Amino acid sequence: MVEQPEDARVWRAPSIIDVAREAGVSAQTVSRVANGMDTVRPVTRDKVLAAMDRLGYRPNSAARALKTGRFRTLGVIVSELSSYGNTRTLEAFASEASKAGYSLALTPLWTIAQAGLTGALTRIADQAVDGLIVVLEEHELLKSDLKRIAKIPTVVVTAGRSHPYVAIDTDQAQGARLATEHLLSLGHETVWHVRGPERSHGARDRAQAWADTLREHGRVVPPVMPGDWSPASGYAAGKRLAADPAVTAIFASNDAMALGAMRALHEAGRDVPGSVSVVGFDDMELSADFRPPLTTVHQYFDRVATAAVGMLIDRIEHQKRTTADPVPTELIVRASTAPPPGSGTARVG
Structure with a gap:
């Protein structure tokens, strides 16, 4: 049997045992460092972190979730991803989630129809997410899936107030x-x-x-x-x-x-x-x-995102159903407006 060259062999991700051997510590110590526990001496923690860097070790998020009950991931369903407002809002979600120690799992909604939304909810339910943000202009589509989203902490970014779920939007x-x-x-x-x-x-x-x-x-x-x-x-x-x-x-x-x-x-x-x-x-x-x-x-798309992520994390981490008022807007006056032709008097009423 001809031995394969080193670069042709199947790559195997380094394990916690590999890191422990590299750092000269126990696997339990590596686990404590990976989970951010403060019971490890700084010198030992530095040795473990250096070994992780050398080996390219990444903590197993699924295994960590079994211990903590959390994946530190927020699911996001967005309709009309190409629109300016949704793109800006998604950027702000990513920034706010990162500040709170969460990552995003994005599921674009390419078809604005009930089947499309139900399919998106099904796909994201199969992923390891702790909560869900839905950016949806036509929130009536959610009525058929209320039982589904009731099983996971959810915040909806939408206008209107005639709905039973936690929502936030621009005023x-x-x-x-x-x-x-x-x-x-x-x-x-x-x-x-x-x-x-x-x-x-x-x-x-x-x-x-x-x-x-x-x-x-x-x-x-x-x-x-x-x-x-x-x-x-x-x-x-x-x-x-x-x-x-x-x-x-x-x-x-x-x-x-x-x-x-x-x-x-x-x-x-x-x-x-x-x-x-x-x-x-x-x-x-x-x-x-x-x-x-x-x-x-x-x-203020950033303020909408801050409110949405904050309300969702409150539900995930504290089981609190918080609400927020619509985010106010601001008129920016530039050169495209002026009094009408032949009018020198401005009035309202």
Whole structure:
């Protein structure tokens, strides 16, 4: 039998016995060091850690979980992973989880349908996770899986409050009110709205708050322009709005649609903000570099993530069902808004 060369042999991960032999200590001492126990002398701990580094030893998380009952891992299900808000929120989850000593197990939800969500929950249930965060615009889909998520600590990042689970989100309605009232304060008689997709609770909350704010100030509520979060849908809505000379103010439900609407206005010869003012929602990094720079509603995705991870860890480690108020937004005023043409008076009411 021909012996295989060293680099062709099957690699075997170093074991706790290998580390003990390398460091000249007992396997029990290695176990204590791996589990962060403070009963090992510093000199001995340093020897063990050095041996782990030399051998490339990694503690067995499954075995550790059998002892502690925890995997130090949070599962995350995210719908529409490519969207700006979800990407920023996921980044913030990873940062907050790491600070708390947890890692993330991500399961993207590629199909926004009941079968897709049920499948994602099934897949993540098979993984070694201590808790679950679900980022879902259409939270009604969870109703069919309430028994499933009741078996694991879960926090949902979603708008709306008509649900039985622990949830957190940006204050979507407050942000829409800020945007609408800003345009009214500049002297615009009313504000047109390019809304997000019908299935989105965030889009619904923003559209409802926009309409309510106009009614509270005794203004006409124009027909809603449909959108789907994309610049293309904002461009299509902008082309329709640009053709109406009565349109002087537009609130788009996200920055991407605001960008599309601004392009359509420019192509139609409608100056922004000289002829039409435009406000977005998100405050994505590029919004300050639009032409002109975009007035928009800033979402604090990091604060949402901090609240979500904190509430989930409270449930995991302390069995506490904590709640949190929606995270407030902030209006960032830039050069895309101004008083309407021929108006030197700003008023609200």
